[in-house]
Amino acid sequence: MLKDMQDWPLLVSKILEHAELNHSYQEIFSKLPEGGEFRYSMADMAKRARQAAQAFQTLGVKEGDRVGTLAWNTHRHVEIWYAASGMGAVTHTINPRLFPEQLVYIMNHAEDKILCVDVTFVPLVQAIEAELKTVEKFIVMVGKDHMPEGLGDNWISYEEILMAESGEYAWPDLDENTPCGLCYTSGTTGNPKGVQYTHRSNFLHTLIAISGDTLGITAKSVILPVVPMFHANAWGIPYAACATGCKMVLNGPHFEPDVLHDIIIREDVNVTAAVPTVWTGMLQYLKDTGKDMGKLTTVTIGGSAAPRSMIEEFQENYGVRVNHAWGMTEMSPLGSIGSENAAVANLSKKEKLDVQCKQGRTVLGVEMKIVDDEGNSLPRDGKTSGNLLVRGPWVVDTYYRADTRAVDNDGWFDTGDVACIDEYGYMQITDRSKDVIKSGGEWVSSIDLENAAVAHPDVVEAAVIGRYHPKWEERPLLILKMHEGKTVTLEEMHEFLLQHVIKWWLPDGIEFVDELPHTATGKISKKDLRDQFKDYKFPGT
Amino acid sequence: MLKDMQDWPLLVSKILEHAELNHSYQEIFSKLPEGGEFRYSMADMAKRARQAAQAFQTLGVKEGDRVGTLAWNTHRHVEIWYAASGMGAVTHTINPRLFPEQLVYIMNHAEDKILCVDVTFVPLVQAIEAELKTVEKFIVMVGKDHMPEGLGDNWISYEEILMAESGEYAWPDLDENTPCGLCYTSGTTGNPKGVQYTHRSNFLHTLIAISGDTLGITAKSVILPVVPMFHANAWGIPYAACATGCKMVLNGPHFEPDVLHDIIIREDVNVTAAVPTVWTGMLQYLKDTGKDMGKLTTVTIGGSAAPRSMIEEFQENYGVRVNHAWGMTEMSPLGSIGSENAAVANLSKKEKLDVQCKQGRTVLGVEMKIVDDEGNSLPRDGKTSGNLLVRGPWVVDTYYRADTRAVDNDGWFDTGDVACIDEYGYMQITDRSKDVIKSGGEWVSSIDLENAAVAHPDVVEAAVIGRYHPKWEERPLLILKMHEGKTVTLEEMHEFLLQHVIKWWLPDGIEFVDELPHTATGKISKKDLRDQFKDYKFPGT
């Protein structure tokens, strides 16, 4: 049948081809897990991605097979990403911070055919190798000279298999609904679940990632995606970089503030993105050393709520604009982002900061609504909270290998977050339904309490969980990690918190820990805290 | 079958819904054809679009029917645009500057079911009404009080039919390949041909239009699309405005520099877009009055080549950055745009200007190549010119009602433009194959010659066409419109042109005219010039 407009499939290989033709000269910089640094061009990257696709073919990888990666953000990881997806296989990025049993579960569930491993993770994989049922080859992402000693025959060097290939390879023409990537949620709530991205979903997500109001990336940007490629597409940045032609700076295995700071300065990074924990460390480092952020203009913070004090510090002390973003593995991950719109452009500095503490405005392509427990839509008045549901072309429909859909009959996916939305489109996460605290039938926002507590100068990190209370059913318990040598009483904390939260939300107890437990994606693990304080009793109960 | 990611169709009604929910407060300003001005919100617009859809239904418009518009850029035109497309009909924007016989041809060919007409065009339509075979109702886009006298029963007032509807209407769920818009090329080369845009093609085009490197639109922009909605989607701006939530300023029937200037200043316009002719008038107006451009920061110029002197004047004298764009009706229309990339960011001012005179870099989603007459790919060296072919999801495949495809077997569409592409991705139109001048078998670039000639301080507009030459087959003839009272000799012009073009391109003859003929899209009509100078003989031949 004749078509009006061209039937041009949305494929991630098209993004790579676009980069190769139009941004061939652009640089990619990478820290290496085996030590040292590396630098080449987008043209080089594209050619090596083709060699990698050939090498995978040689190893027997076919369309639809999973290629697992257990790797940091490096140029090789980017190559493998494009190679596996582009050839019609599925790039399965695995979070190395998971427990060994979770890794085994995930790789067996995904039936990974080959596994590409950073040299750092060889011991980790060796320890579980016997339990991996489907992996045929382990590819260590180094040259022959850096291969560890004493590996079995099925362990091979990435650089070696690449060298054997010509790079003369044409990306196949695929249907745009072909699977392209696979990422498991870290499973703070049950067994990890896989989200299988398609070429279409990733291409569309890329188009929104490069919009003027999203991450702030243009062809002249230098972007450091600190967010790992094993976290939901690294928030789409490796695609966005090839789409715009900006320079990409990759931090390899390094998350130490001094190393990140060094490459930000040396490589002229002006845009970056990561979870709050990374920035807590960086801001401390800047304070300790008196250094500034060089050319950095924009930092996107998401994955957990960015505390007000963090946003303020970046903007006031370092001239770096904070883009507060919200998303999920199930959403590829971009859902909303805190870019300024005309309604807030003329607000006072303080009012603007209020808006920035919210989780941003939804991007075109993500429909959002809040509903009560019966599913009735709630008003967008900036006050009423409800369950946050989403819909869109880069939102999950059915988890990998699940036999029922993850959405309701109208296609809405329940995010597990509790939020309100204001009349100017700004959404604010007030809680997570899985973490919710209900005191005498009323919700207490653990997120608001945590944000308020962390603003205290002696507090490093704060978490609030609900614990049993004989009268109220559940009441909030505040758990704090303090700065070295500091302490605070419950009464002092109450006084401090009252500046920000209403009285009946004040925690009934306070506990101090040396470290708060974190999930593999860097969020505070409420599940672990609830275990740890299972038998906690509030004072006087 | 279970799907990985959601099956969320790319529909233009989703763009409107996004605007209504998230940018409800934003303003739309419009000059009115019946006189006066109007101002309302995106929420109002969205509601009236739903009323319009209901009214069209009441008039018997069904999915797949064409709704013709013969209208300026106004809020009502925007409503009708979204209404017809959103309900599953096709918005057919018609260029009122066409000859009456072309209008008749187009409307009969499109089989328009109803026709929405600005009050300005009522006489135009009355004159051809008898020849329109399919139009059942003529809707005059005014209230009852502004309806002209003595119209037949099938002429009705837009405001009246809207008032009869509630606006309680849900946009239907359509397949994303459903036709959505229709636009005919103005036919400088044969009978007008229709390009039928789909929801998918327009949605994808919108996503690229709002990217950080395209038109420069964000949620905080105030955009004046001087480019008419009957020119290839107004370059996508009415969609982009709803997608980003920026303020839209619509100039109605006004193209006079003083009126445009007035609304640019009064409404705080910072982004605008139009063909060069509009800006020639504006720059003259600024010179005459000593005024500046207020808050304007970016102007996109395309449709014809933006002369170097125009780019320079905007940037040097008025601090307005010029984005030189290239596209076609057949391309929805965006193909390439002159945003700066990292390769040019460090060039000198003069070198940057050289790059800006090119037609820009291709956007993600448009594949481009240049080929010789045998179809062989030519190098991207910035020197070699060839036929420019394109491919992409918003490029035409088959013209409306054509029975053969407009593309070759590999899906490439021949643009009819001749271009070179440099190693940094910048494309330069050197000629149009339909306008080409071949001297002794070698191509002479009429565009380069025209750009060079128009830089002469006494020249207002310049055109170059090829005319018969006994020795060289064809040689260039320069046709000039001069400033009042000015003249120039062929020798003086040669001397001037030699600063910019090679010797053997120098025109062999020069002619002066009071006005150059323009096509309905504002391009100089070479076809008319070739007619006018049919029997021209070069001096000495």
Ligand SMILES: Nc1ncnc2c1ncn2[C@@H]1O[C@H](COP(=O)(O)OP(=O)(O)OP(=O)(O)O)[C@@H](O)[C@H]1O
């Ligand atoms: N800016 C933010 N503010 C508050 N919470 C956020 C923000 N961004 C993300 N989140 C939280 O993170 C969740 C998504 O996490 P994601 O799926 O990406 O990682 P995960 O490892 O699977 O963890 P989780 O168990 O939280 O799902 C959201 O549903 C929300 O609860």
Ligand SMILES: Nc1ncnc2c1ncn2[C@@H]1O[C@H](COP(=O)(O)OP(=O)(O)OP(=O)(O)O)[C@@H](O)[C@H]1O
């Ligand atoms: N920036 C530009 N520089 C030079 N030429 C341009 C530019 N933008 C557009 N054009 C010309 O305009 C053509 C597209 O015109 P379009 O289809 O939009 O209008 P049209 O009324 O159908 O006129 P045409 O007869 O030129 O096709 C391109 O193929 C090219 O020749």
Ligand SMILES: [Mg+2]
């Ligand atoms: Mg999750």
Ligand SMILES: [Mg+2]
């Ligand atoms: Mg045309």
